[in-house]
Amino acid sequence: MTTTAPRQNLGSRARSLLRAALDEYGDSPRAAGWLRHHLDRFDEPLRLAIAGKVKAGKSTLLNALVGEEIAATDAGECTRVVTWYSDGPSPRIVLHPRRGEPRPLRTHRDEHGGLVIDLDGTDPETVDRLMVDWPSAGLRTTALIDTPGIASLTVDAAGRAGEFLTPEDAPGQADAVLYLMRHLHAADARFLESFHDRHVARATPVNTVAVLSRADEIGSGRLDALISARRIAGRYRTDEKLSTLCQTVVAVAGLLALTGRTLRQDEYLALRALAGVDPDVTEAMLLSADRFVAPPPSVVAALPDDVGGAGRAALLGRLGLFGIRTSLALLRQGTDAGAPPDAAALAAELVRRSGLDELREVLATQFAERRDLLKARSALLAVELVLRREPRPAATALATEVERVFASGHEFAELRLLAALRSRAVGLPPEVRDEAERLVGGAGTRTAVRLGLDPEADAATARAAAVEALQRWRRRATSPLSDRTTTDACGVVVRSIEGMLVSLTST
Template identity: 50%
Template sequence: MNNSSLIQQVDGLIRSAATAYAGTPAEASLRTLAVRVRQPLRVAIAGKVKAGKSTLLNALIGEELAATDAGECTRIVTWFQHGESCRVVLQPRQGEAREVRYARPDSRAIQIDLGGARAADVERLVVEWPSTALRNFMLIDTPGIGSVSTDISERAQDFLTPANGRVTPADAVLYLMRYAHREDIRLLEAFHDDDIVQPTPVNAVGVLSRADEIGAGKMDSMASAARVADSYRKSEQVRRLCQTVLPVTGLLAYTGRTLREEEFHGLELLARAPAEELAPTLVSVDRFIKLDCPAEVDAEGRRHLLDRLGMYGLRLGIELIRSGKCGNSAQLAAMLIENSGLRQLVAALGTQFAARAEVLKARSVLQALGSVLRQMPLEGNKKLVAEVERVWAGAHEIAELRLLNSLRQDPAGFTEEEVAEAERLLGSSGIAPARRLGLAPEADQGAIRNAAQEALARWQRRAESPASLRQSVAAAHVLIRTCEGMLGDLVGPTG
């Protein structure tokens, strides 16, 4: 199941197209695509206003880079990518990109000087920052959808679902929703493949953001959020749009990754106070700020802890320290992250996005290349168009994505059990052979070979059954090739 040959074919197509279109207006776009093939996967973080996009981005990176207030730069699509040094580049809608000044007072969010440019005249900002987290992904912070400012909302919509045959610059999307509102569903429906003209769950993960607020910040808030997320995952409407839905409290995750010693000390003082005296102050935000506190933490200090943790994180931190589970800041930081849902999200990014990054990039670039060829046809480029179509139709990795997407719309005559196995074989839980076959991660090659052979025989029988519908047979043949590919990978290296 090696994807390198696919990305190499796509790279070759881009090079051929750039040569064919040399000296034309399309050349610059094609050169950009040639660079895109070699870049990390582009993951957009999208959602309605106040969904917690920038906070989650900061949690994923592990430091505060994206502004979380309503400043001028939050109106602009901002890309965060790994760089050997720190710099910010402004790409205007008209004209050349230029480096701009920035400040980062007290190691807080980057404050970018637009140099007199209006936010409406800026296509994007690119923040280059040395970060391990950004080596595998380029994270794209988008303006809030549903903003009172039509311009801001439309900018986010245009980035994710561009009109006039254009293709979104994102390879995948994390869509943050506080609840599954109609507007959330509508945007996810629009984030689709041109050739399928259907939503593509394989490159979208739903995030039930600010999950702690679902349970009003109570100690069982994340358990409540997990039940809500589970109901969304089972919803046919959401299931056909997202690979999965995960509950995450981005604020708690970010604070866990950046917890300061003085913050641990403040929580420690609160945890030492008599529980019966502290309890009335933890009923609500107002009470915590305004009531006399039995601990030696002043109102300003309490407000700071609330800003950093929220009521759920505050209650959780106090309980973890009071119970003796966390005796220092490092232990508390680890437990805050563990209870935030961040680890599960990072794992999903690995299995859903990173593991098939080459395929997702290849698909995005093929879409963009097809868009260029359609919008700017060139005499004599029929062979190039045919080659693009050949790769698009013949790449098994793309056929797997197409079938996985299709099964989320229509079970193709399969039973529920067959759909579940088919989706797993297609990589819905990860593309490693053990994951595809439903085996333990440590399964040896013998177990993998046996399971793959059994799956191959099963789907061969399904394809040959006289009772199978035509679409069932076509789907079964894709699964047969998947099984054969796994067996080939096992046999190849060992001779």
Template identity: 45%
Template sequence: MSRLLDETRGVLDHAITVFAADPHVVGTLTAHRTRLGGPLRVALAGSIKTGKSTLLNALVGEQIAPTGVGECTRVTTHYADGPSPRIGVTYRGARRDADPVELPALHRRGSLVIETERLDLARVAALHVDWPTQHLRDVTLIDTPGVDSAVTRSVWGEFSEDVVDCVVHLVRHLHEPDVAFLESYGDRVAENVGAAGTFVVLSRADEVGGGRVDAVMAAQQVARRYRTDPVLRPWCATTTTVAGLVAETARTLRGVEFTALRTLSRLDRAELDAQLLTADRFVQASGVLPSGTRLALLDRFGLFGVRLATSLLRRGVDDSAALAAELARRSGLDELRDILERRFLARRDVFQARSALLAVDRFLARARDAYLPTEQSSTPIGGAAGPRPSPVPRTVAPAALAALAEHVDRVRAGAHGIVELDVLTRLRRRPLDVPGRAGAALTEEAERLLGGEGPSAPARLGVAEDTAAGELRAVALAALGRWRGHAENPFADADAVETAQAVVRSLEGVLVELPRPVAVGVAGS
């Protein structure tokens, strides 16, 4: 357990004592304490049918989240590693005698089936799926209803109360509904994770470019443009793209599917291309595969996936494992997993500690509000996006609140990793404006040095991972000199100075971690 998590646990213990009279507050703080050092909790958000459940299956490598034509996720569902399959149910308010505590974990055609017919979904707070897999040991995935679902307001209205470390927001394109969600709920999400803990995924990459085999490459170009989009920048750290259906199928490829695809790939190229012009032509084509098999392939791969898979087989991919690996790479899944690993899992302790301290901050603000007239209330939680939470009852002495606030500030001041996340979030909303400097380029360098591309020394310094320690030290020292100059610039505004000071501290940390050069003595006679 890291020192930061130990200190955060101390703050939570202190806060639980201060708010002991309020069961809701104690429950939330206890949840934060319990998960410190455990898996990173990542929420998947987006409109209906943007592929949240499909992406979840691709990340896990098994079909455990229901997918289909209609709205499949109507209640927030947590997927975590467990010793055996289990589906638990938690409720809003008191559980009734007739309310089931668990649902049966049923398997049909290799997929987990979650039967919710017995549940009053309006009263269900969340489902909790335990599934034995190594892919959920480091991360708990939280599948949420679509932002345009009838239940969205209540789900996201409670979002700031949930124990979430990072958010993956899926969009088909950056159109009005997605922008509206980011603007309406972005502040609420930022209360827990901020832009530094959020990234946007263009989730239907195959639709960009009309389903051609190079569609993902076209979508990647769109995603790169989004990274500098002024509408999107304030709400996320980065963007990437994935063809979700192909990614899911790549991780769950079956032998019979590989055999069918190989059979298709051996057809005359002109004949196969004619069949793959449209889904109807493909299903109705006569010859080597029956229509039922063709329908099954379309259901699992989509027309784009069939085109891509048969093209790869024609180019020499000769076994199912190689095909699955190449499909995962070309779908964008490998890059997405790399972002999760490099930018988020590598800073798990920092995200967890920051989220816990922010939760204490919120309860402190509400407790202070209890001593103010309603019109002077300072608690920003809720806003236009949802109902304002009830303030903490006036049961805590102001002196106890002040002591707890001092404890939080003391831990936060000594946690540079949290400072980095806070500065990264601010930079996404307010890029640097330095007199005589190219603000965009300076902002980009600051974000990288603060760990925006990942917390490793090579990622911060923008060099290859296998760069020698001596060269890393030279690059870091050069950057340190530049940024000390920015920190001492008398014409820079407060944000620029604060950012430069944070960058200087980050670079000093990099240098401390690098091996020191060995001094070579001169032999004497």
């Protein structure tokens, strides 16, 4: 069952407001251009920015999501520039300078087919952005935006990231943000707070998901590193402060995910050769990166000839110590069972263990399912900006309508309630609060998810569950023991359930 709760034409209301504002501001080139741009955005893929401090693994995770190496992962000049990646019929790179006309850059690939971006001598500080077209199914519904590191050693690069993500007098260009952190440091919290909008429609973490990136390093590369990382991510999800700043926290080993999605046959053969070595020998090598690349002569003598120092260094760069340990364990387990995995099976298992599949599911439920809401939100903020920058007496009615949509749109009411529930501002018992979060879309907007049912549940089962939930929450909403805050919260939940029933009745 894939039915979603009705959206009450929020997108249509936002489009109508944009068109009405265009009629009013058609004589202002700046305002009209801004409004047309946001009207066009409704038909574009969702814009997802990837942000975080330097060395958080932004480009690596972007490559893993796309399934190809198209973003530079070293500390080169391109990592200091905001770079947009979109689906296109053929590879193309266009440089947009801060001053002057855009110009194409030469497109070429490295020996393994990855994209190489060369600014051709252009100073990165003079570049506004790079636009990269790349044929990819992973970019058809979501455009990815790689941003320079927050708190970068280069002041200009850090400033450019902040300017793009949290402009002072305008809504950001991204519809949603994936924020990467290695641990929750003060700088991470400060950025999330700066990105956390303060408007009635913005006072919610709806458009931010945090990723505990480089999760394999948390356990010093041990085989149980990701278990530890997921436990930490779980604690972060229940942190009262962080839960008000982002939808959820996911642990991902980005390097493992990328290599799993791009594993080459020669790498698989090298790993299989190492898996045939005495486990005591390889475990001694894996005590450190230096020891793996340059082990003592006695260890080298026990290694196969086709896995030399250069090959081991290449494997280390592609997988890290955790990825090598995991790969060897998987290959040996397969051998014990009499059926060692081939390259495709090993690659799929590395991706599964990396946490990338969980992140993709989160992106689907938190962003893709809320695409209309996120785009409507961006459109309303665009109208609001124009009205604030160029106030006119005749635009008063527009301003009133913007506020009416923000205040009355049930989707926004759900988001405000989510923020209140996660900050414990509503006095509900834990189990009741968890149900309220689920019913208003905290775990996803599909009706089955909201009702806590199996995704394949039929409509009759869903209707029965919705009727039962509606009766329960109406009793809570009318209880004389509830304070005003609790009553209002229950009223929002009731309206969400009523919307589900309407949707189920119409199917």
